[in-house]
Amino acid sequence: MSQSEFVPGVLAPANINKAANWLMFLNDKPVIVGGQVKNPIPYFENPSRMGLTIDNRFYLGLFRGEACYAASLDPLAGLPAEFTVCDMKLMLAQLPEAWFQLVGLAQQILTWDRNHQYCGACGSHTHFHAADRAKVCPDCGLQNYPRLSPCIITLVTNKDKVLLGRSPRFIPDLYSTLAGYIEPGETVEQAVHREVKEEVGVELAKLEYVKSQPWPFPHSLMLGFIAEYQQGEIRVDEDELEDAQWWHIDKLPLIPPQGTISRVLIDFYIERYKARV
Ligand SMILES: [Zn+2]
Known part of the structure; x- marks a missing residue:
């Protein structure tokens, strides 16, 4: 989301356009206009006129000049037929990034309020x-x-190979980059070195910061790095991972979908490596 696209706010301006984007949740799941996962954010003036019963609402700011609200819906009131609930991780893969950021922001504000x-x-x-x-x-x-919980996420690279690991929580066959929370008192760079050493036992040479991604599951901020391998054999921390391997960039396993920072790091590295050799 570019800086000019979203102007955060706490109090809605008095002269605001009445129709707004409604980032609504029912039992913690995003509510969308039935089936339209690609352009699904409900846009209207008055929730009660749409048959929606709102428990709680927060003004979030202006997105492309339009007001945005986060709202939680009364779980007992049910949903009118034109709306449906959707899985947030499915939205991550399908919504444009700027829209997904708004959904994530709304979810985090509602969760923070409740907690x-x-x-x-x-x-x-x-x-x-x-x-x-x-x-x-x-x-x-x-x-x-x-609350925000900063995390590092790292693609460890060694020329035409990348190191990907598998958590027992992943869907079958999926491998991904390595990630972990930054500890109190630690720099971001120290966290990258420590997490990689803890999870797979290898040491890193150079780190390169690539990109960040808000990760509202429930309140992380992912800081994405590409790291050059320095030394060490893979030794998997079995409390965190069930497997980790070096993969040739032309023979990758199943990797995370488009829209995830893990996928951005993998695609970015491979494209740049191939352009250089
Ligand atoms: Zn007090």
Whole structure:
């Protein structure tokens, strides 16, 4: 999403166009206009006139000049026939990236709201901050902002081979890049070296930052790297992975779908490697 496409906001401007993009969720699943996964975000003026019962809503900002709202729907009220719920990971593979970012933002704001009803220090009921996206404790003043958990994701490379691993949670035959959370007190670069060493036992030479991706499952931010292999035999950490192997770039296993940062890293490296040899 380019900077000019989305202007975040907390309070809707007074003179706003009334029709808006509604990023709605029912039982944590995105609600789309029936079946239209490619252009699915409901756009209308008034949810109740569409037969929708909204529990909670947040103004998110302007996307391409149009207002956007995150909303959770009353699970007991049901959905009118023209709407349907959809799997968020399916959306990731099919929606344009900018739209998926909005869905992810909406999901994270709703989850943050639900999980920060009470102050973590004194237990009082929290209030919304008057101007910021924050919750404030009226008794002890503690402020809570939406939580982000930074992660690194790394494609380890050795000329025409790339190192991909398999988590037991993956669908059958899928291999992917290596990923993990950044620990408190650690730099991003230290996290890349540590995670790769822990998960597969190899050491890295040069790191190259490529791209980031918000990953709203539930509140990660992925920082994507390509790393050059330096030394070490693959030694799989069996608590994390069930297998990891070097794969020739022309004979890859099943890899993550388009839209994922893992796939971006793999495609980017292979295209550039082939252009250079
Ligand atoms: Zn408090």
